[in-house]
Amino acid sequence: MKAKLSFLVSTVVVVALLAAACAPATPAPAPQEQPTAAQEQPAAAPAAQEQPTAAPAPAAQKILDAVKARGKVVCGVHTSLPGFGYLDANGKNMGFDIDLCRAVAAAVFGSPDAAEFVPISAAERGPALQTREVDMVPRNMTWTSTRDAQWGNFTHVMFYDGQGMMVRADSGFKTLEDLNGATICVTTGTTTEQNLADAFRERGLTFTAVTFEDTSAVYSAYEGGRCDAATSDKSQLAAVRSGFANPNDHVILEITMSKEPLAPAVPAGDDQWFDLVKTVLWVLINAEEMGVTSQNVEEMKNSPSLPVRRMLGVEGSFGQEDLGLSKDFAVNVIKAVGNYGEIYDRYMGPNGLSFTLDRGLNNLWTNGGLIYAPPLR
Amino acid sequence: MEPAPARSSFPPMANTASSLPRFLTRKGVPLWRDVEVLKWTAQIVSAALVIWFVYFFISNVIRAANARNLGLGYGFLDNAAGFPIAESVVPYDPSRSFGYALWVGFLNTVKVSLVGIVLATVLGLFIALARLSTNWLVSNLAGIYINIIRNVPLLVQLFIWYFAVFQKLPPVRNAIALPGPVYLSQRGLYMTGPAPTETFRAWLVFVVAAVVLAGVLHRLLLRYQVQTGRTTYPLLSATAVLLGLPLIGWLAVGSPPLTITRPVLERFNFVGGLRLTPEFVALLVGLVIYTSAFIAEVMRGGILAVHKGQVEAAKALGFSTPQTLRLIVLPLALRVIIPPLISQYLNLTKNSSLAVIIGYPDLFFVGRTIINQAGQAVPVFLLIMAVYLSLSLFTSAVLNVYNRKVQLVER
Incomplete structure (x- = not known):
């Protein structure tokens, strides 16, 4: 019994400390002492959220x-x-x-x-x-x-940019149509990824995407040969190309697939x-x-x-x-x-x-x- | 210890004076020293703290979302996704919705987890047996394998498998050709294999029926044999049904439901055939190898837990070593193995989210992309959490049913 009690007490202390440590980060809501009231609050809040707010919520701090x-x-x-x-x-x-x-x-x-x-x-x-x-x-x-x-x-x-396409110089590709059926490396979560899909769909072309979150993984996969082409903003392609072991083995196609105002x-x-x-x-x-x-x-x-x-x-x-x-x-x-x-x-x-x-x-x-x-x- | 109280549960507050809690009517012990009072106070205080804690976080998220004009709804799931996904079990194109893209990611997670669980179990069993082998070399090799694999972080292993192994395979033009033909290149593994045609669905009905019928038949014949002692050839009959029915179906549906497709090198890639992408293979190999080392230790523990007397009894009855293992040791060991094995299966499923670093589009990967393309971090993360949680609970529920079946029934 004693051991159980002391365990409970220590749990309470730890939880309290955690709560205290978190509180200063944002102004704590009025502490709800009655558990019943606290339980009802979260359910009610999302409903309130849907009502249009007259004025935008003031920012916590400038x-x-x-x-x-x-x-x-x-x-x-x-x-x-x-x-x-x-x-x-x-x-x-x-x-x-x-x-x-x-x-x-x-x-x-x-x-x-x-x-x-x-x-x-x-x-x-x-x-x-x-x-x-x-x-x-x-x-x-x-x-x-x-x-x-x-x-x-x-x-x-x-910076005014446009989406381009980088391919190997010896491939001889000039247009997007040449890339029908190709495997293309692209960074996920970018406009590039969506433009690529749009550009190919508009022209009735197919492609296989290989996507990574990490930009350097995209280009190391392309340089290693995992993809036939890599696509991104032209400035980024120029930047990455300069870092390749043999920059002259790669060319950036003349085509511009989108406008990219950075x-x-x-x-x-x-x-x-x-x-x-x-x-x-x-x-x-x-x-x-x-x-x-x-x-x-x-x-x-x-x-x-x-x-x-x-x-x-x-x-x-x-x-x-x-x-x-x-x-x-x-x-x-x-x-x-x-x-x-x-x-x-x-x-x-x-x-x-x-x-x-x-x-x-x-x-x-x-x-x-x-x-x-x-x-x- | 005080004597056990007559009532074990705390009566509700609304009760009348006649049924007040005992500590209010009892005399002698002060309130602050009454064990029952202390016990309940601690319970209530900790419960209140936990609820406050949860409430604090939920309200914090809602307030922060309101302050920044972030919606917390799921309406965006119907919008067109607009991004490509590298591989998918079901047909997908960027015009499908965000919700459908998540489904594609979920199926990819299920795919790698299911295949991974099966392979890791088989590999784990072999390594456990090797570790227990009386052959010094085999046993020590297995020991080294287990210790190296278990002590290197999975993330590091995945990086090695993807970037140092599968990305370093020859380019697609110089693919390694194996008999079959099977082609291995940095674009993946291309194999000759069967591909379904239009009549495949109709034929599938026959196959499913064959599996069910064969199972039922085997059971019935075996029971009959046990009851009457007459030989009924249960295994033979079941096999006949299992093979015969699909064969009849094959002829019945008209055109063949399966054709052979062969990978053919075209302008960019191999076209046709069955294909495993390097991302999938790297993730699968990484997960299987990593998890198998843990499973091997779980299984070794289970096998060692079987009492020596059981093995000696089997030997005395003239069982061979494989027979002893199959009929005596493994069934007994299973009882010890299954609970920790469940947790290894769950680990494998959850670890598959590391796919995000090697570009395999699993649930987490697709979820992260959607967060970025739709700008909805909180709803998507909640959804991902809920899906992984349900996946884990489902896996453990299924295995717990199995566990109950193999547990010792005490009579």
């Missing part, structure tokens, strides 16, 4: 406040995609997407190092945004209407943070347009151009206070990562760290591309 309290911006990123998000020889996160995260860190804290990178797979992007596990997902991610409705808020297109996203329900990330991206684009680079940013403060002086916080304002940022945050951002063109060239320019990819659609609108940002004022 993301910017949480970021400032933490001292870091947490970004969900890719760690194995050359050019966009990868680890360099020293294990440092590098890439086009990573630099946007550093730019946001520089805007909030003045230092590009106040960023924390959480590796997430393609399939984890949505849940990571929905649960606010990360403050933003700069990881290359196609902006679609469904994702915008379900996952979070997409800020501004940072845009960083933030969790839904926090307009201030949404606007902040957008504005940081607009600063990068406007800086290139105005010719402000990481090299000349200090000199440009004396520029006679009013838009430049406004952007660099010398005179006037473009809404820095409303975003909760310092007046000269653009200077910190540009010093830390450079302007949009500098970031692009760093990884994918003629002497890029990862590979060389023609800017094409990703040129400034003034140069015949699609990169265009609202004015800063």
Whole structure:
């Protein structure tokens, strides 16, 4: 009897401790002392959920406040995609997407190092945004209407891409029709996977898919010969091809199967943070347009151009206070990562760290591309 | 210990004074030292805590979902899936619904689990017997196998099987050709085999009838033989029915219900024939090898639990070693083996969810894809949990029935 009692007591203590440990994470519901009442609650709640709520539930905490309290911006990123998000020889996160995260860190804290990178797979992007596990997902991610409705808020297109198909050079394939009946490697949980199915169905072609969650598994299977072709965004194919043992044995077909606007996203329900990330991206684009680079940013403060002086916080304002940022945050951002063109060239320019990819659609609108940002004022 | 109380259950609160709990009417022992009071207090407090704990999590999920405008309904299951699935037992194409895609994943899980359970049991039995062998080499080899396999994580083993073994087979153009013809390449195993035609379903009726009839006939004839002592050839008659009826059916349905298909190398792959994908084979081999090591130990324990006297008695009656094993040792050992064996079967089924890393589209893999494509994490995970739970409960229910049959009936 005594042993049984002490076991019960210790169980109670353990359960209580667990409950206590969990409670601070989210404001605990009014503790229900009567078990009967507690049992009825969960059943009633889903019914209540279906009633239209007049106002959206207020977010528990503003993301910017949480970021400032933490001292870091947490970004969900890719760690194995050359050019966009990868680890360099020293294990440092590098890439086009990573630099946007550093730019946001520089805007909030003045230092590009106040960023924390959480590796997430393609399939984890949505849940990571929905649960606010990360403050933003700069990881290359196609902006679609469904994702915008379900996952979070997409800020501004940072990279215009299209889905391509990579095959072995000696196969001689040119079109999708050549690939009728082929085995194709693709990452699961992507728009690519759905576009592939659509493209083949439209043309009345068949294919066998081999799908993996892990991007590197997809390409190692393709390179090893498990598949006749691999499909993804053209930039990603170019990135992966550069990492193959013999890049010249593989070609990316001329066809473009879809439009893939890659845009960083933030969790839904926090307009201030949404606007902040957008504005940081607009600063990068406007800086290139105005010719402000990481090299000349200090000199440009004396520029006679009013838009430049406004952007660099010398005179006037473009809404820095409303975003909760310092007046000269653009200077910190540009010093830390450079302007949009500098970031692009760093990884994918003629002497890029990862590979060389023609800017094409990703040129400034003034140069015949699609990169265009609202004015800063 | 106090003397056993007259009433064992706690009377409801609403009772009148005449039937109040004993501790309220009894004098002498203070309430806080009354064992019965303490016992019930502890029960109520712990029950309340558990209920509060569950309530906390459920309400937390619902509140979080509302705050983020996430639906918790299952309506999305009717939407078109839009993604391809690499292999499927039933016909599937991306225009089918999410719900149907989950069904495809479920069938793939059942497929690999069923085949895996059968193979792991057979392999496990052989290894257990090898481990118990009096041959020093055989016994020690089996011991090494068991120790290595059991102590390397299954995830690592699956990686090795898929990426280091099956992905390293020759490309499809240089496939290893075995007699049959059977072709082995990194695209999988292509075999010559039977394929059903339109008359297959009609013929299947004959086959099922043959199996049922043969079973019933065997039982009846055997009982008659035991009762009367007359030889009735139960096994022979049953076999005749088992083979004869399908043969009659074959002729009756008109065109042959099965044809032979041979794999033929076309532009990309072999076409035709029976095919096992490398993902399926890698998962199956990984699961079978891993689980067989545990099953071998379970079986060895069961066999060792059979009393030596039983074996000696069998020997004294002139049974040969295989006969002793088949007729005396294994039936007795089964009683010890089955309960832990059930849990190994459940482990195999649950471990099949590791398929996600090697691209075999099982329930978990398809579920993860749907979470991403439909943006419905909580409902899909609840569904996956419910399915695995029912699968496990079903397996153990079936085996528990069998277990009750082989258990010692005490008279």
